[in-house]
Amino acid sequence: xKPKQPTDLMAPPERPAPVAGAAGRAPGVLSEKHVARLSxxxxxxxxxxxxxxxxxxxxxxxxxxxxxxxxxRRDLMTIGFxxxxxxxxxxxxxxxxxxxxxxxxxxxxxxxxxxxxxxxALLDYFTIWRPQLRIVAAFDTDxxxxxxxxxxxxxxxxxxxxxxxxxxxxxxxxxxxxxxxxQRVAEMMLAAGVRGFLNFAPTPLHLPDGAYVExxxxxxxxxxxxxxxxxxxGAAATEKP
Amino acid sequence: xKPKQPTDLMAPPERPAPVAGAAGRAPGVLSEKHVARLSxxxxxxxxxxxxxxxxxxxxxxxxxxxxxxxxxRRDLMTIGFxxxxxxxxxxxxxxxxxxxxxxxxxxxxxxxxxxxxxxxALLDYFTIWRPQLRIVAAFDTDxxxxxxxxxxxxxxxxxxxxxxxxxxxxxxxxxxxxxxxxQRVAEMMLAAGVRGFLNFAPTPLHLPDGAYVExxxxxxxxxxxxxxxxxxxGAAATEKP
DNA sequence: CTTTCTTTGTGAAATGAATCACAATGTGAA
DNA sequence: TTCACATTGTGATTCATTTCACAAAGAAAG
Numbered sequence: 390x391k392p393k394q395p396t397d398l399m400a401p402p403e404r405p406a407p408v409a410g411a412a413g414r415a416p417g418v419l420s421e422k423h424v425a426r427l428s429x430x431x432x433x434x435x436x437x438x439x440x441x442x443x444x445x446x447x448x449x450x451x452x453x454x455x456x457x458x459x460x461x462r463r464d465l466m467t468i469g470f471x472x473x474x475x476x477x478x479x480x481x482x483x484x485x486x487x488x489x490x491x492x493x494x495x496x497x498x499x500x501x502x503x504x505x506x507x508x509x510a511l512l513d514y515f516t517i518w519r520p521q522l523r524i525v526a527a528f529d530t531d532x533x534x535x536x537x538x539x540x541x542x543x544x545x546x547x548x549x550x551x552x553x554x555x556x557x558x559x560x561x562x563x564x565x566x567x568x569x570x571x572q573r574v575a576e577m578m579l580a581a582g583v584r585g586f587l588n589f590a591p592t593p594l595h596l597p598d599g600a601y602v603e604x605x606x607x608x609x610x611x612x613x614x615x616x617x618x619x620x621x622x623g624a625a626a627t628e629k630p
Numbered sequence: 631x632k633p634k635q636p637t638d639l640m641a642p643p644e645r646p647a648p649v650a651g652a653a654g655r656a657p658g659v660l661s662e663k664h665v666a667r668l669s670x671x672x673x674x675x676x677x678x679x680x681x682x683x684x685x686x687x688x689x690x691x692x693x694x695x696x697x698x699x700x701x702x703r704r705d706l707m708t709i710g711f712x713x714x715x716x717x718x719x720x721x722x723x724x725x726x727x728x729x730x731x732x733x734x735x736x737x738x739x740x741x742x743x744x745x746x747x748x749x750x751a752l753l754d755y756f757t758i759w760r761p762q763l764r765i766v767a768a769f770d771t772d773x774x775x776x777x778x779x780x781x782x783x784x785x786x787x788x789x790x791x792x793x794x795x796x797x798x799x800x801x802x803x804x805x806x807x808x809x810x811x812x813q814r815v816a817e818m819m820l821a822a823g824v825r826g827f828l829n830f831a832p833t834p835l836h837l838p839d840g841a842y843v844e845x846x847x848x849x850x851x852x853x854x855x856x857x858x859x860x861x862x863x864g865a866a867a868t869e870k871p
Numbered sequence: 872c873t874t875t876c877t878t879t880g881t882g883a884a885a886t887g888a889a890t891c892a893c894a895a896t897g898t899g900a901a
Numbered sequence: 902t903t904c905a906c907a908t909t910g911t912g913a914t915t916c917a918t919t920t921c922a923c924a925a926a927g928a929a930a931g
Contacts, residue, residue, distance in 0.1 A: 715896045
């Protein structure tokens with residue numbers, strides 16, 4: 390074989406394809422894991438019992454969130470929040486600081502596509518939800534479902550998606566349709582202005598840059614858990630040699 | 631302040647606490663991300679249309695799975711699967727090879743706790759499922775639900791959890807109870823022999839080493855998506871300066 | 872006031888994962 | 902047969918994230 394040029398000459402260098410994700414983050418924008426941890430911290434702090442002290446140490450928050458003290462301190466550092474030695478972090482201020490990072494000042498609306506079993510469960514899950522981030526519209530093709538209001542959320546026919554999403558300035562889409570329709574529905578939402586997608590369909594979405602997709606692949610998670618249930622240190626169970 | 635010993639003398643060095651996860655993997659055991667990708671590869675290959683060619687190139691599988699060709703090759707390398715230059719990977723053999731890695735030879739059973747909206751949706755989701763990994767029992771405290779069969783799955787009272795889990799050799803637990811009961815239910819399952827947990831409750835589980843927990847935190851995922859919907863390159867939308 | 876203790880904030884180091892880049896391999900065409 | 906080419910397999914490298922480890926900062930006790 391002969392020595393070759395940098396491998397590909399006409400093909401672009403191997404990238405995650407022109408596909409969505411937080412791949413190339415703008416400077417000052419946090420990483421996905423980072424945002425997820427902040428979200429968890431906030432909820433844990435909000436769920437605190439009434440009598441609890443108004444401050445918390447990094448190692449206590451770490452214990453609550455299954456993290457480490459160093460991780461917590463680093464996370465808070467990057468959002469510019471500071472505590473005091475020997476007293477820890479002020480909980481009320483911390484909740485507020487995380488909110489400034491995570492929440493849209495004017496609030497954000499989400500739309501859900503596919504009012505099946507899972508869709509209805511999620512609507513229910515998010516009914517009691519702060520105004521900061523709410524599912525404000527649902528869509529389905531089934532005329533038996535459209536026009537009704539399920540868990541306080543109106544169900545529109547899919548044909549009205551573009552109009553409703555635009556009118557309400559919806560920026561987040563939750564996809565709970567069957568795998569076969571997921572890509573089509575996602576593209577409709579994208580065209581209507583939705584930028585962030587939470588995809589429960591068991592197939593990856595292919596969207597251009599400028600869209601962010603989080604795959605919630607229940608089947609894959611289940612298989613992952615099953616794998617580690619067998620392969621964890623000290624797990625001889627269920628395994629046939 | 632005075633120079634100090636290695637920081638902590640009696641406290642153990644900061645670790646993710648004696649808490650579950652794939653933290654310290656045994657040698658030869660794959661990483662979580664790795665397993666997740668293999669699971670996705672397999673499903674994509676299985677879902678292939680009938681007329682498709684019996685082989686596939688790494689870059690084609692990468693495109694399907696939102697990955698890169700190099701990543702795919704590396705993944706298959708670590709499970710010891712090889713293709714042929716200029717012809718790619720044999721799909722049928724690859725599906726089988728992934729199965730040898732992911733599946734328990736004798737199959738694995740899962741139990742679901744909490745037959746609410748979300749629990750029922752998941753039971754439905756997993757009804758048509760291969761024998762390799764199935765939800766074989768559900769549990770709930772509500773006597774209106776126990777004794778019935780929902781989506782082909784029998785619902786037992788929580789009191790029978792230990793007996794049923796032991797009798798059926800169940801190794802995976804799916805938690806869809808309210809946050810307040812999640813920890814208790816997880817501990818019951820752990821005591822009965824469950825090693826892997828898929829936790830949909832909006833609070834992290836605290837289990838000792840020897841248990842693996844995958845958090846399926848829908849609220850956090852939603853907040854993450856919302857954040858990136860606003861902060862993605864070229865996303866001025868929904869943001870108020 | 873001084874000492875002792877625990878905690879924060881953060882460079883530096885370590886770990887882990889993804890990507891690069893290229894020799895080796897096989898295919899099909901001439 | 903030989904050539905040209907696209908692809909695999911993989912060491913080396915880069916990049917991202919986590920962890921370490923310690924100076925600085927209070928607080929509380931003496």
